[in-house]
Amino acid sequence: MTDNQPSILTVQGISVSYGDETIIRDLSFSVAEGAVFVILGPNGAGKTTLLRALLGLIPYQGTVTWQTRNISYLPPQEFLQRQELPPLSIEEFFRFKTRDVDAVKRMFAEVGLDESLLQRPFGALSTGQFQRMLIAWALVNDPDVLLLDEPTAGIDVGGEETIYTLLNRYRQRKPLTILLVTHDLHVVWEYASVVLCLNRQQLCMGAPQEVLTPQQLQALYGTGVKYYEHHHR
Amino acid sequence: MSGKILLALILGGATGAVAGYLGSLMLSKRMALVGGALGHLTLPGIALALLYDFDVSIGAVLFLGFGMLLIWYLERVTRLHLEALTAVVFSTALATAFLFLPEEETDIALLGDVSRITVTTAVITVAIALGIFFMVRHIYSNLVLIGISSDLAGAQGLDLRWHNAVYLICIALTVALGVRIVGGLMTAALLAIPACTARNVSRNLGQYAAISGAAGGLSALAGILAHATISVPPGPSIILASGFLFLGSVYLKVRRERADRI
Structure with missing residues (x-):
């Protein structure tokens, strides 16, 4: 990716409030096509709220302009109901999105899941399998943009590595812009092309190597953060 | 078989089928009891219909509409839970009904009544039931997706307000049809x-809905046939028949689970 890449998303002066409480104040940024744009911040910083506003799921002030309508979203696990559902098979869940069974099988292979799992009930997968299945669901119709909110929460380190590796592998074959919410600095160093530090307002934005200084991290998290910088990208 | 019973079977079969189909979307913690509450909301309307001799479903749907608007308004004003407000409104409706x-x-x-069904009533009921069925079938997958995650559904471009509004209207219409055959107390069971x-x-999901x-x-x-042959009230016999089918399904589930373990 270069600085000359056209923007796929432009955000100008976005603010979000819940009642009297301002969650995000006057945020402006743009995301270049093909970027891995990471939104970093502590709990309660407004990261999830920002993604929901970008998708038009909650009301906001300001303007959000997408250059594509082919957008996929993976909400955080707590926004997904896995129990108390009708007896839905995984295959039926994919049918909500596509009738192309071959594409579903290909995507299952891509995320390392056996296609026999398609017949399993929706709530019967392990957390790691479930998250990989959701990534397959998000990618099955070849989106231009994928928004992910803490996609590895509740997954062990091995599973976490697998998810980011498979997303990276997918990006090498197909153009995909990723907006990722995380508070995992390791992920930021490893994968981000741009990082937005958010704590209800923009604290920093740019390439991780340039903006993630110990001082910025202290300002972001309000406490000393131990980190090590990756130089092997 | 008399013409009246035949009409009752046609009307009851259509109502029961669409209530069962729609009820398959309501089997969650929040929605399971809503059908019952809505059934109670219909009672003042049924009371008025019986007093002034017009169709009970018309009375029911009028009071359902009024009750749902009242709940919606109270939720906005008080910010109390929907379930709590539904309980307040349906208890008040129940008390009002018993006054009149x-x-x-x-x-x-x-307890319901199938003795006053005319050909026109049966035709209109079947038409409404078919309308509800096709509408629910049209949005069924979307409603399941909304049940999994409203954010996931919203990001897919689904209009959540429209879906919820259509869903509620279908529930209200189904309850209004259902109160005729099972009465205002047992509509939750019908669903x-x-x-x-x-x-x-x-x-x-396909098997489940069907x-x-x-x-x-x-x-x-089965309930209406029992009513016709042994003169038991239609509402309780329909719900009892439903209960027996449920017991049969429990037996099949236990048997299947045992077979799966072997």
Whole structure:
């Protein structure tokens, strides 16, 4: 990716409030096509709220302009109901999105899941399998943009590595812009092309190597953060 | 078989089937009891219909509409939970109904009545039931997706407000149809039991929706036949038939689980 890449998303002066409480104040940024744009911040910083506003799921002030309508979203696990559902098979869940069974099988292979799992009930997968299945669901119709909110929460380190590796592998074959919410600095160093530090307002934005200084991290998290910088990208 | 019973079977079968089908979407913690509350909301309307001799479903749907608007308004003003407000409004509606309900008509309002069905009523009921069925079928997958995650559905471009509004209207219309055959007290069962039955024996969504509708229709037919042959009230016999089907499904589930373990 270069600085000359056209923007796929432009955000100008976005603010979000819940009642009297301002969650995000006057945020402006743009995301270049093909970027891995990471939104970093502590709990309660407004990261999830920002993604929901970008998708038009909650009301906001300001303007959000997408250059594509082919957008996929993976909400955080707590926004997904896995129990108390009708007896839905995984295959039926994919049918909500596509009738192309071959594409579903290909995507299952891509995320390392056996296609026999398609017949399993929706709530019967392990957390790691479930998250990989959701990534397959998000990618099955070849989106231009994928928004992910803490996609590895509740997954062990091995599973976490697998998810980011498979997303990276997918990006090498197909153009995909990723907006990722995380508070995992390791992920930021490893994968981000741009990082937005958010704590209800923009604290920093740019390439991780340039903006993630110990001082910025202290300002972001309000406490000393131990980190090590990756130089092997 | 008399013409009246035949009409009752047609009307009851259509109502039971669509209630079962729609009820398959309501089998969640929040929605399971809403059908019952809405059934109670219809009672003042049924009371008025019996007093002034017009169709009970018309009275029911008028009061359902009024009650739902009231709940919606109170939720906005008080920010109390929907379930709490529904309980307040339906209890008040129940008390109001008993003030106006003529004593001799109480059984009809509470337990249902299939003795006054005309050809016009049956035709209109079947048409409405078919309309509800096709509308629900059209949005069924979307509603399941909304149940999984409203954010996931919203990001897919689904209009959540429209879907919820259509869903509620379908529930209200189904309850209004259902109160005629099972009365105002047992509409929750008309919606919930077939879904529970289907849940026990189905392995996927397609089977679940189909079995739920079939169980609802079959219970209504069996209940009305029992009413016609041994003169028991239609409402309780329909719900009992539904209960027996549920017990059958429990037996099948236990048997299947044992077989799976072997």
